[in-house]
Amino acid sequence: MSVKEIRHLIMLIEDNPIDVDLTVRAFKRRKLINHIQIVRDGEEAIGWIQKWKDGESLPVVILLDLKLPRIDGLDVLRAFKKENPLRSVPVVILTTSSDDRDIRAAYEIGANSYIVKPVDFDKFMRVAEHIELYWNVINKTIP
């Protein structure tokens, strides 16, 4: 089975179009061809809960920005962590904020990881690689 055929899904919840584009490019340049589902605000993210209930397949990992229009990232996280089996999908906070309170709040609600988006594109690509490698390859999810 070639890597190409593994259609694991990554969900990226991010409002900034530049960040969306760069993240997608970073994943592409690393030849990580997982499909990326892009969600542009908190409301849309909450909307996905119903879609998953209706049978859409769950992503292997959710990358979540904190500062989102309409519904805040932490509220999205809170909503996701209430739902079963959605709560077992790892959520990686990918944000610019390195504020202690944000980090603490995110972990308290149940974030699985917290990554500060680097400004440097090289570093950003390395982050993308780590995310892909760790959550898609190394980490074992619930079968």
Added chain:
Amino acid sequence: MEVEELKKKFLFDKEEDNEKKLSRSTMDNMLEACIILGYDWRYLYLNDAAVKQCRRPREELQGKVFTEVWPYIENTKVFSLMKDCLGNRTPYSYVNEYEFPDKSIGWFDLRIQPIPEGVFILSVDITTRRKAELKLQESEKRLIHAQYIAKMGDFTLEFETGKVTWSESLCNLLRYKQSDVIDYNRLKSKIIHPDDLERVTKWLNDSVTSGKGTLPTNEYRLICKNKKVIYVRTLGIIQKKDENVTLLFATVLDITKQKLAEIEVKKLNRELEQRVIDRTKQLERMNNELKVFSYSVSHDLKAPLRGIDGYSKLLLEIYSGDLVEEAQLFIRNIRESTIQMNQLIEDLLTYSRLERSVLSMRDIDMQKFIDDMLNLYQNEIKDKNISINIDISNSIITTDQNSLSLALRNIIENAIKFTAKEENAQITIGMSSTKFYDTIFVKDNGIGFNMEYHDKIFDIFQRLHHVEDYPGTGIGLALVAKAMHRLNGRAYAKSEPYNGATFYLEIPKIPVL
């Protein structure tokens, strides 16, 4: 001795001349002045006391006419009484105030009696007594005035019987008549404010039973007869009148004005406290806004920066073949600026985080602490071939590790940076202690600085060098100063241009609370 008696005993028995002589000789020796005036107003008789009272020699009086001896006397009251006595035989008693030619004043208690020979005058010099009386009256008046001015009065209370007397000034103060004030027990509920009555009663009882001689100061409210409430302060003395009766003598001072002012001050204080609370809330709100602001700086400034960095990188990588050398340089400069701006934002965030972080004091093993810190820079130290000297004996500093770490990291980074162009770069890290301070120093043999700027370098955004020579944001030493300030310590530096610099971190031994 009564005049009638005198008359009977000694006088005026015309038939008994010898007896008359005898009675006159009795009068001669009397201390009271005795004068007999005839119908023609001549002095028929004066005893020595009378001569003395008149303050003139006997020759000027004896046998002389009264009205001639005392000019202007005819216009006086005393003369008209004497005249009436002579003519109508009416006796009089009269206190005469007389001004002598030397302007001194004398008072004489006169008995003017008709006698067969004319008129008999018995005069007692009461000047001394009268003067004393006047003096007493004067001082009483002064006391009343003084008490009136001071808005005070006094009272005497027989504790066991309740018999009470108020001074005139106390009566004035409370608008009562002295006749209203007899029985304290009946009066108290009328004059003492109901909210203070119990307290006042207890105070009097306790003071009396304590057996001490003083009535301790107390403040309470009294109700005047016109229903006006005044605040008073009382203090006094306690004396035993006899075995069964205790006397309280006390002053009552009207302190209404002070009390009202005091109440006003308390009210103002409460308002002030409320204002402080309000202002603090406002400040807290502003502080929170500031925290949100720094969060926004972190989030909103970095996102576009990431765009600039990302796309310029992609541009260089994907289209470098299409770009001339100069265009590539431009892009590299753009990327350089991005990195610098990113650092600036990071430093600013550290600076604002430092302001809000909570100090946590703990013992720090300095030797290990510095070794760990230098590990962070081991690559740079190796690359630049810097020789490091550590001169720290086994010592423990009690302080906030985060603050110290931040300060020390920045000055070590500076030392590495400013020795970058030295052939034999050397950095010494050492420590010294006094009774009150531990001082850590970092000494380098780098480019140094002019001491003229020794204070300025700790100000935010102050740079002494071009960024292309020595990169930096101008926040590092401001962070150092701020961190030390939070520890109640200080940071300072000594240097000479091109002769190295030494930075000192002075940390108080008594930890900040």
